[in-house]
Amino acid sequence: MDSTLTRVPKNKKSISDLFAPIGKWFSNFGKRFADGSIGTKLSHFIFGAGNFYHKQYIKGALFLILQVAIICFMVFCPTINGTPYGYKALANLSLKNVSEGGDFDPITGEFSAGSDCKLMILFGFVTIAVIIIYFMLMKMSITSSVKADMDEKIGKKPSTFREDVMELFDSRFHITMLTPTCIAALIFTILPTIFMIALAFTTYNSQDMNDKGTNLFHWNGIDNFIAVFTGEGSLGMEIKNRFLPVLGWTFIWAIFATLSCYFGGIILALLINKKGLKGKKIFRTVFIMTIAIPQFISLLAVRNLLGEYGPVNGLLQDIGATSGPIGFLGLHPGDSEALAKVMVIIVNMWVGIPYTMLMTSGILMNIPADLYEAARVDGASTVKMFFKITLPYVIFVTTPYLISSFVGNINSFNTIFLLTGGGPVYTGYQAGGTDLLVTWLYKVTIDQGSYNTGAVIGIFTFIITATITLITYRRSKAYNEEDTFQ
Amino acid sequence: MKRILCMLLAVIMVFAVTAGCGKKDNKIVVWVGEESAEFYQKVCDQYVKDNPSFGYTIEVKGVDTGSVAGIVTNDPSAAADIFTTAHDNIGKLAATQCAKPITDEALINQVLADNPASFQNVIYSTLNDKKYLYGVPYISQALFMYYNKAYVTEEQAKSFEGLREAAKAAGMKAITVTGDDGFNMSFALLATKADDHSTTVKIYEGAEATSGGSKGESNCQGDDTIAIIRWLQDFKEDENGFKWASPDGWDADLRNKGCLAVIGGTWHYNTAKAAIGETNLGITLIPTLTLTEKSVEGLTGVKAGDVYRGGTFADCKVFMINATSDNKKYKAEQELVKFLSSKEVQNQSYLECMNVPAYVGASEFIKSCYDEGKVTESEYNLACTQVEMAEWGIPQPFLTGTLNTYYYSKNGPPIFRAIIDKTPYPTTGDQILTETESLEGIRKGLYLIEYIWMHGNNPKEFPSSLPQKA
Numbered sequence: 001m002d003s004t005l006t007r008v009p010k011n012k013k014s015i016s017d018l019f020a021p022i023g024k025w026f027s028n029f030g031k032r033f034a035d036g037s038i039g040t041k042l043s044h045f046i047f048g049a050g051n052f053y054h055k056q057y058i059k060g061a062l063f064l065i066l067q068v069a070i071i072c073f074m075v076f077c078p079t080i081n082g083t084p085y086g087y088k089a090l091a092n093l094s095l096k097n098v099s100e101g102g103d104f105d106p107i108t109g110e111f112s113a114g115s116d117c118k119l120m121i122l123f124g125f126v127t128i129a130v131i132i133i134y135f136m137l138m139k140m141s142i143t144s145s146v147k148a149d150m151d152e153k154i155g156k157k158p159s160t161f162r163e164d165v166m167e168l169f170d171s172r173f174h175i176t177m178l179t180p181t182c183i184a185a186l187i188f189t190i191l192p193t194i195f196m197i198a199l200a201f202t203t204y205n206s207q208d209m210n211d212k213g214t215n216l217f218h219w220n221g222i223d224n225f226i227a228v229f230t231g232e233g234s235l236g237m238e239i240k241n242r243f244l245p246v247l248g249w250t251f252i253w254a255i256f257a258t259l260s261c262y263f264g265g266i267i268l269a270l271l272i273n274k275k276g277l278k279g280k281k282i283f284r285t286v287f288i289m290t291i292a293i294p295q296f297i298s299l300l301a302v303r304n305l306l307g308e309y310g311p312v313n314g315l316l317q318d319i320g321a322t323s324g325p326i327g328f329l330g331l332h333p334g335d336s337e338a339l340a341k342v343m344v345i346i347v348n349m350w351v352g353i354p355y356t357m358l359m360t361s362g363i364l365m366n367i368p369a370d371l372y373e374a375a376r377v378d379g380a381s382t383v384k385m386f387f388k389i390t391l392p393y394v395i396f397v398t399t400p401y402l403i404s405s406f407v408g409n410i411n412s413f414n415t416i417f418l419l420t421g422g423g424p425v426y427t428g429y430q431a432g433g434t435d436l437l438v439t440w441l442y443k444v445t446i447d448q449g450s451y452n453t454g455a456v457i458g459i460f461t462f463i464i465t466a467t468i469t470l471i472t473y474r475r476s477k478a479y480n481e482e483d484t485f486q
Numbered sequence: 487m488k489r490i491l492c493m494l495l496a497v498i499m500v501f502a503v504t505a506g507c508g509k510k511d512n513k514i515v516v517w518v519g520e521e522s523a524e525f526y527q528k529v530c531d532q533y534v535k536d537n538p539s540f541g542y543t544i545e546v547k548g549v550d551t552g553s554v555a556g557i558v559t560n561d562p563s564a565a566a567d568i569f570t571t572a573h574d575n576i577g578k579l580a581a582t583q584c585a586k587p588i589t590d591e592a593l594i595n596q597v598l599a600d601n602p603a604s605f606q607n608v609i610y611s612t613l614n615d616k617k618y619l620y621g622v623p624y625i626s627q628a629l630f631m632y633y634n635k636a637y638v639t640e641e642q643a644k645s646f647e648g649l650r651e652a653a654k655a656a657g658m659k660a661i662t663v664t665g666d667d668g669f670n671m672s673f674a675l676l677a678t679k680a681d682d683h684s685t686t687v688k689i690y691e692g693a694e695a696t697s698g699g700s701k702g703e704s705n706c707q708g709d710d711t712i713a714i715i716r717w718l719q720d721f722k723e724d725e726n727g728f729k730w731a732s733p734d735g736w737d738a739d740l741r742n743k744g745c746l747a748v749i750g751g752t753w754h755y756n757t758a759k760a761a762i763g764e765t766n767l768g769i770t771l772i773p774t775l776t777l778t779e780k781s782v783e784g785l786t787g788v789k790a791g792d793v794y795r796g797g798t799f800a801d802c803k804v805f806m807i808n809a810t811s812d813n814k815k816y817k818a819e820q821e822l823v824k825f826l827s828s829k830e831v832q833n834q835s836y837l838e839c840m841n842v843p844a845y846v847g848a849s850e851f852i853k854s855c856y857d858e859g860k861v862t863e864s865e866y867n868l869a870c871t872q873v874e875m876a877e878w879g880i881p882q883p884f885l886t887g888t889l890n891t892y893y894y895s896k897n898g899p900p901i902f903r904a905i906i907d908k909t910p911y912p913t914t915g916d917q918i919l920t921e922t923e924s925l926e927g928i929r930k931g932l933y934l935i936e937y938i939w940m941h942g943n944n945p946k947e948f949p950s951s952l953p954q955k956a
Contacts, residue, residue: 081563081810102614106589109816111809114583206559210578210891211942308732309742331733333907421733427904427911428897448895449560 032146040145047137050145054152058161063141070134074127082112083119085127093124095202095218117204117217125194129186199455200224206449217452224456239453242431242440247464249341250436253416254409256345257352262402264349265356266394270386272357273364284361287354295351299418302347303329330424330433337433340420344434348415356398356405363397364390399476406472407465411438437461514815514822515566516546519803521753522839523548526826529834533825542818551803558584558808567811568819568826573608573802574882576621578890580611586807587618590820594619600829600845605802608881621804623844624827625835628876629673629798631661632758633747634740635768643747643768646721646775646796652746653726659745660721662729664736664754668899669799669882673749673772675706675902676797677714678878680774685797686710686787689882689939690889701889704939707932709787714794715928716781718906730903737761749796755840755868769867771875772796784925800879802844837861842869849873892942898935905931 033041039053048063077086084092091097092115101114148158159167168176201224204217228239272283290298306312306328313325327335328343367390375385395402413436416422422435422443430443437457445454473479518526523546530544547566549557555575558565562584571579579585588594598606601623609621633643637656642648646660653660663670678685686708693702721727729745732738736754739745740761749772750758759767772795779790805823807816825831832843833851837860842848849870856866882893892898904911905922911931922931930948937945 101583104587104613106587109586109589109813111583111586111813206556207891207895210559210582215582304734307734307738309734309738309744329733332730333903333909423733427907427909428900449556 032142036142036146037149037152040142040149043142043145044138047141050141050148054145054148054158056144056148056158056161059144059164063137063144066137067134067141070130070137073130080123081116081119083116083123085123085130087127089120089123089127092120095120095216098216098218100214100216114215116215117202121198121202122191122195125191125198129191196455197459199451200459202452204451205453206451210449220452224452227453228456228460238429238431242426242429243457246431246435246437246440247460249434250410253341253345253412253434253436254406257348257409257412257415258402258406260345260349261352262356262398262405264353265358266360266391268353268357269360269364270390273361284358287357290351290354291358295414296418298351299347299415302350303419306343307331327424329420331420332423333425333427335424337424340424340434344415344419347419348412351415356401359398359401360394363394367393396477399479400473403469403472403476407469410436410461410465412436413438413442417442511812511814512542514542514544514568514819516544516822516826517549517554517566517569518546519551519570519753519841520548521756522835522841525835525838529826529831530822533822540818540821542815544822555579562808562810565808565810567808567815568805568823569808570624570803570805571621572627572882573605573621573623573804574890576609576804576806577611579806580613580618580620583613584809585620586809586811586816587613587620588622588807588820588823589618590817590824593622593820593824596824596828597622600827601802602846604800604881605844609802609804621802621806622823622827623802623804624832625803625841626844626848626872626876627751627753627801627803627842628872628879629670629749629751629772629796630871630875631747631749631770631772631796632740632754633768633770634762634766636762636766637746638768640768640770643770643773645773649747649773650721650724650726656743656746658726658743659729659739660724660727661747661749662731662736662739662745664731664748664750666730666899666903668894668902669801670749671899671902672799672879673796674714674718674906675711676799676879677710677775677794678797679710680793680795683878689880689893693889701940704936706936706939707929709782709785710792710794711932712925712928713777713781713785713788713792714775715905715932717775717777719908719923720778720780721775722906752840752842752868752872755865759864764862764864767864769864769871771871771878772798795878798875798879799882800876801882803841836869840865840868842872889939892939896938896942897944898938901931901935901938 033044036043037050037053039050042049042053043051046064047067048060051057051060051063074086077084077088079085083089095117098115098117098120099112101112103112104110151158201219201221202217203220209215209217228243230240268287271277272280272287277283304310308325308327308331312328313322316322316326317324326339328339329335330337330340371389372385375389380388416434416436416439420432420434422432422439424433426432430448431440435443438461441454441457441461444450444457516526516530527544527546530546534540534542534544549569551570551572554565554569554571555578558569558571558579559582565584576585580587588597597609597619601609605623605626609619609623610617611620612618631643633649637658638649638652642652649660663673676685676687686705687710688703688705690702690704692700694700718728722729729739731748732744736748736750737757737760740748740758748754748758774793774795777788777790777792777794782788782790782792805827807819807823811819829843829845829851832841832845832848835841836843836848836852837855843851852861852866852869852873855861856863861869901911905928908922911922911934922928933948934944
């Protein structure tokens, strides 16, 4: 075993190595400008000029059209719902030049609804993205011209538009396929994420805004982050009094939910894969059934089973074990918080174990039989073989899964929200006894409209999960010895 | 071949992500309650057919009416051109400029001619200090009581004491509520003396419909309120008394013989009917309660034996026009609202969806429907009871956006529940209201609620001696 798990040190990079490519890029940029043809030089200012110079008219025209379009976008500032893009959007990012609106023409119904700060921030970021795209286009235009220069230098005819297009379907097909994905990621993932992060630094809280009868909000620096510790923010003492208990429970939940499902799954897989067991396929199918049934249906079914009028309470009362219903899931304010916490962990095992079992089954079947054979020859017992062969093998392969499972449990919205709804309720607070950061976040934003505080909670959750993931993963054998395991 | 397939998938992806981005300019979208969507779509289709010059198609969507105001204030451009909401949201929607004022003379005249003064007082708000009509009433609402006739006689249903007697015999709890929010708990807070309808409770009485205007007068610390709360505390502790609705739903309480009755509105009718069946479903006014020696101890403004009737907010659902709706549609939208809120459509809505009309004199129509056999006895009782119960109630007097928020979302209702439950309640000043059993504890809780109504937040500290408002 030891010979297969040899540690290979990673290449260490110094900080200066990180900046080297940037310096190289600037150096190349200047060199290209100096050495390039007149077309290449002009391409730095007029996109496609180099292509026109090399008679690549269609390509040149496309670059030029895009440049003109972006410049028009920046100068003429197209407007959607009364909020402009372009340079005005950059100015609007300060959220200083805002209007309360309210001008109304009773005849035509013309109504100025005032500035929309949400759109002002969003359009500001979109404009920044457009500026970045402008510079990317500039680089592409220059690169294209330089390539044509080089072709001419070696006596080759610069590529035609048709050849460039054909290339996009041949040697550069990956670019063709990745472009829509990147654009979609930019629009639907990166921009909303930046937007939500930005909200954490604003006073965007619909309740406070309703109080003041306004749609306007403004930047407030790191006040929302400080409020977590002082209780001065829009959620008052809730954020101060409930943040740490919710964070603590989130960790306890994530640890127990992860480990219980992980080891439960391994044990189940070992039992099912035991040699000589009859009906293995049936057992596997039964457990896979719990995966096949949508999780929310399973959870709601359990909620009904354990509910006030559910069969479990009915049975307990019928046999005289209890005089009234037991609040297993903490759905009433006075119910036991500890019991609710234990119950969600147990129920989560039911929906979580089959996943680990399924994966571990596959791993177990792939453990080389000769390892066990050799161990047996050496006189190892079954228990010793489990701890020296099976478990290290499974843990090595499943460490990334274990980490992603831990992070997934930190953000396990469904289980908590559908089973307990975060209850039992703490009177006067949004965050109940079993609320995780993520379910609390939902209540704070959707129920309370405290988008700024919600964004702060989201950022904290991200920092915590990202830190844990990075530290754990980088210290795991699966990362450090990924190339060594045979 | 693979590449062509990849390209096709990429194109499909682009179409998929941009699907639904278009907006039709010749369509007016209307949001109504889920239970009435089919009906309103039918009448709107007929309206378009009968008025070819209208020029727009109409799409009716059913929504959870309780969430509409939140959706509209959050993003008006995502909401319908015309939407329905409870009247108490008007102030908030007007203040945040999410709704357009109504200016069509014919529509305004119809509203003024058809609706009672109590509704007319709460459908206006201001824009740039000018008063405008914002909401057009079309459904009236009030709380009353559903009960299980299999266990409760008509006589027993008249009082909470009678209910308790029936509950004791059946081995159940007497009554529950459909929610613990400010609206549902009005049955206790707005209880009035049975003989003269009097109460010391005031909520924004005389408030002005302007942002920054007077908040009027509020009071919930009167002796009668305290006595009723003490009575409810005892009633909740009684094993055959009051219970909060099951997390499985108040209908689960009715269905599973968890309790005998529930305080609800017409919009709960179908659910209540499904829970215990139409033959077992009794409908009546919210019962009376008789103050006990214990509940009046230490109070001077009330005495044991005083009888109070459970109260209610008497509300109306209104249509409003979205501020971000295209100006070109403005005229057509007002025409459509005029049609949808007309007496004829309200009457049809009652017949098909059990929505009790909001206009004055609707009870005559309701009676004629029963006489002509168009509605069942239970449906007739439903409408009559609501109309009668509304006489014991007051419209939610939320004239500005701010006051609405203060009443509902600033922890007043949870404090009220904490007092009923005798549980501690945290305040922003880090002071914990640890006991809610004593007279002093109840006074402190009610002081907090009243303070929140007036200021929107908790007081930094309690006054050294609480005012005693008999």
